[in-house]
Amino acid sequence: MAWAFLVGLLTLPVAEVLVWIRVADAIGGLATVGLTVLAILAGSALLRGGGLGLALDLRARLERGEPPGPIVFDGICIAFAGFLLMLPGFISDGLALLLLLPPVRALLLRAVVVSPGPASPSDPTIIEGEYEILSPEPDPNQPPDHKRLEP
Structure with missing residues (x-):
């Protein structure tokens, strides 16, 4: 698995350069550089x-009592999209534009979330059991806790 990640990490820059050259051939070098600079500015x-x-x-959701998870995930996706836009290349820009679409982020959130999380306040977990209150027993090795009267 690690080798697949390494191969992907090494082939992505090569693919970015090849796509960049193709786009430069299609629309011109100056327009390609302009699009790259524009993407970097948009990412920043x-x-x-x-x-x-x-x-x-996040503050508004917490005040309404809603779970903060989805808004935090959206923020992380948008920040990652900004990072991808700052990388020079059109493949990373395409991935960034996909991350900016709310339906794509919703699909990713559903794919990432494994369990529904803790029960909501309207559906509390009830654990039934019995209990008994015990009073502490005096230790026979300890002297009584009363003051001595001295003459």
Whole structure:
């Protein structure tokens, strides 16, 4: 599995360069450089502006009593999309644009979430049992806890 990740990591830059050359042949070198710079600026804007929006949405959800998981996952996806846009290349830009689509993020969230999580407050877990309150027994080796009267 690790070798597959390493091969993918090494072939992605080669594929990015090949696609970049094809796009430059199709639309021209200056337009390709312009699109690359525009993608980098868009990625940096996403990374800068995404944090404040995430914090405000997270606060509003917590005030309403909603679980913060989905909004945090959306924030992570948007930040990763910003990072991918900052990488020069059109394959990473395409993946970033996919991450910016809410239906794609919803599909990813469903794929990542394994269990539904803890029960909601409206559906508490009830554990039945019996109990008995025990009072502490005095230790026979300890002297009584009363003051001595001295003459």
